[in-house]
Amino acid sequence: MRAIYFKVLMVLLGVIFLPSLAVGEDKITADDIIDRASLANYYAGDDGTAKIAMKITDRAGRVRTRELTMLRLDIEDGGEQRFYVYFREPSDLTGMVFMVAKKVGADDDRWLYVPAVDMVKRVAAKDKRSSFVGSHFTYEDVSGRDTSDDVHELVGIETVNDRAAYQIKNTPKDVASVEFSYYTAYIDKDNFLALKAEYYDKAGRLYRTVTAEEVSVIDGVPTVTKGRVSEVDGGETTVEFTDVRYDVGLSESIFTERYLRRPPRKWLK
Amino acid sequence: MRLTQKIKVLIVVVVSLFFSLSIAEAGVSGGFIESAGSFKFGDDKAEKNDTNLLELRAQLRYRAYPEILEEYSGEAFIKFEVLADGYDESVSPIVREGWLSLSPVDFMDIKAGRQIVTWGTGDMLFVNDLFPKDYLSFFIGRDDEYLKLPIDGLKVSLFGEKLSTDIIVMPVFTPNNSLIGERLSIFDPISGRIAGEELDRFYEMPPKTPRNLVTAIRVYRSYRGVESALYFYDGFYGEPKGIIDPLRERFFYPRLRSYGASLRGALFGGIANIEGAYYDSRDDSDGSNASVENSSMRVLAGFERELPRNIGLGLQYMVDKLLDYGAYKRNLDPTAKARDEFRSLLTVRLTKLLMADTLRLSLFNFYSPTDSDDYLRISAAYDIDDNIKATLGGNFFTGKYDHTEFGQLEGNDNLYLRVRYSF
Numbered sequence: 001m002r003a004i005y006f007k008v009l010m011v012l013l014g015v016i017f018l019p020s021l022a023v024g025e026d027k028i029t030a031d032d033i034i035d036r037a038s039l040a041n042y043y044a045g046d047d048g049t050a051k052i053a054m055k056i057t058d059r060a061g062r063v064r065t066r067e068l069t070m071l072r073l074d075i076e077d078g079g080e081q082r083f084y085v086y087f088r089e090p091s092d093l094t095g096m097v098f099m100v101a102k103k104v105g106a107d108d109d110r111w112l113y114v115p116a117v118d119m120v121k122r123v124a125a126k127d128k129r130s131s132f133v134g135s136h137f138t139y140e141d142v143s144g145r146d147t148s149d150d151v152h153e154l155v156g157i158e159t160v161n162d163r164a165a166y167q168i169k170n171t172p173k174d175v176a177s178v179e180f181s182y183y184t185a186y187i188d189k190d191n192f193l194a195l196k197a198e199y200y201d202k203a204g205r206l207y208r209t210v211t212a213e214e215v216s217v218i219d220g221v222p223t224v225t226k227g228r229v230s231e232v233d234g235g236e237t238t239v240e241f242t243d244v245r246y247d248v249g250l251s252e253s254i255f256t257e258r259y260l261r262r263p264p265r266k267w268l269k
Numbered sequence: 270m271r272l273t274q275k276i277k278v279l280i281v282v283v284v285s286l287f288f289s290l291s292i293a294e295a296g297v298s299g300g301f302i303e304s305a306g307s308f309k310f311g312d313d314k315a316e317k318n319d320t321n322l323l324e325l326r327a328q329l330r331y332r333a334y335p336e337i338l339e340e341y342s343g344e345a346f347i348k349f350e351v352l353a354d355g356y357d358e359s360v361s362p363i364v365r366e367g368w369l370s371l372s373p374v375d376f377m378d379i380k381a382g383r384q385i386v387t388w389g390t391g392d393m394l395f396v397n398d399l400f401p402k403d404y405l406s407f408f409i410g411r412d413d414e415y416l417k418l419p420i421d422g423l424k425v426s427l428f429g430e431k432l433s434t435d436i437i438v439m440p441v442f443t444p445n446n447s448l449i450g451e452r453l454s455i456f457d458p459i460s461g462r463i464a465g466e467e468l469d470r471f472y473e474m475p476p477k478t479p480r481n482l483v484t485a486i487r488v489y490r491s492y493r494g495v496e497s498a499l500y501f502y503d504g505f506y507g508e509p510k511g512i513i514d515p516l517r518e519r520f521f522y523p524r525l526r527s528y529g530a531s532l533r534g535a536l537f538g539g540i541a542n543i544e545g546a547y548y549d550s551r552d553d554s555d556g557s558n559a560s561v562e563n564s565s566m567r568v569l570a571g572f573e574r575e576l577p578r579n580i581g582l583g584l585q586y587m588v589d590k591l592l593d594y595g596a597y598k599r600n601l602d603p604t605a606k607a608r609d610e611f612r613s614l615l616t617v618r619l620t621k622l623l624m625a626d627t628l629r630l631s632l633f634n635f636y637s638p639t640d641s642d643d644y645l646r647i648s649a650a651y652d653i654d655d656n657i658k659a660t661l662g663g664n665f666f667t668g669k670y671d672h673t674e675f676g677q678l679e680g681n682d683n684l685y686l687r688v689r690y691s692f
Contacts, residue, residue, distance in 0.1 A: 134626030
């Protein structure tokens, strides 16, 4: 009996004190910040839909555009997710669908639907640092980098876009798997959105910057609605999210072969 | 009116009806204009043309969501093309797709009309996908998508918790666009030599009767990233693998019933697939008829993954085993060259994206160790901007013997250029 009382007491104490310790400003660790940033940036709501317009400018100043609709469903917060990316523009890609079952600690499953021949193709996992649809964004920028791939270090507090932000230095555990030596992320102290990330090459030179250009509160969720990647040597991609909605009630069945072959118009309008 | 004509008229009527009714918002519409030309340079054994591709193609796509079918997620789609063919000196309208789809109930989708159907796990190799192909387009340098021909029919898909099923019914059989000696010189088994346009072959189509209805069924499941499927097909061989009258070059499409299965999933950081089928040649079940293709087995295994430097690698190995081989040998015309019991094929695909994905390089090689022949496809596709794409490519054939699939095409090597403006 005594043992049970003791356990109950400990649990009560835990309930009362632990949360205040966890969010206590002085005690928050770099790992906590990165975990919360991952949830805020990539797991908002239980699901979400958005239209994405990308403008890709290469070094020579040539401009290309991409229009996509993305559907996302979280199977578990901070864990497995489903993505459905429907191509609207340019015209020769219209109707193409790219679908990902994102896993943590394992390779993602990916499919591509080619409408011209009604073909569902399984796609081998790609280098996560390779370009997303020819833009300056990488696959990792779009669906999030595994938080356990880096060692995180809280450097200080900086002001970015008039917002107080945690400055975190992230050093990859496997340096050979990426093109950067480290990157510095600036995480909004208040809502944990990533406001800026600066990537340094193997020589320690800044070569790439990802910035949140506009943040709006949608359905009560702080959301990056405009972003930009710029390469120091020239070339940039801007991205704009419109019609952003959360908790629309996507079901897992959307992310199956049926809806690859027959895009769910209800969610793509 | 013949059955095919009736079906065609029906498709046109139904689809136009829904287009006229649909005041609903039009969905995606678009299309392209493409010009394509090739230079044929091989040591041609029969044909003396220096090109086998010189054409201008316009495509228009129209998609509509008829209001009266909104409740059933109704959708109508037309893909219409006009092809001005400099080789044939002809201009022809082509309805490449024209269908109506809807979900009468939650667990069912129906798609009726002219449509393209693709299934199975092979990359440019087909085991259980017995829908019509156009190898002529494939060999002369048209876009990959033209390898598939549409079917006229009805597709009913049922979706269950675990298993899903596609049932496709084609009232009229559509054969492959077989090589007949035009554009590409081929081996003529009757005369035993390579022949071109002088070949006067006749391929007899199965009579259009209800008994000759073609059915294809697939039952599939995806579980923890592993996709499995069972297939059934009841119809005819896509190629005219039956001889009616050798002297008058008359051939027919023998009856085929096929049973197959496939598996596809992640393995060693890539994607592995295996697929097999048993082809029952129903007009020659015991292999005793030398004029009709014997039954056979086909097995395909493939693996695909990304190599360092973002190079995509795909490998496939496929084996065909002719069944009742003893009966085949016994009944063969003693003067004819006997096929091997086994035919194997090895393919390698390499792809590389460059310049922010605007330049796509591709190499696809088919090599048969048993037939000692080879087919190499290379291409470089460049997006000049979002609307204009140029593709430069080549098709190269070599073979030790004249009678093999790629060996017969030796001398038909070509380099092509396609420029497409999409809108």
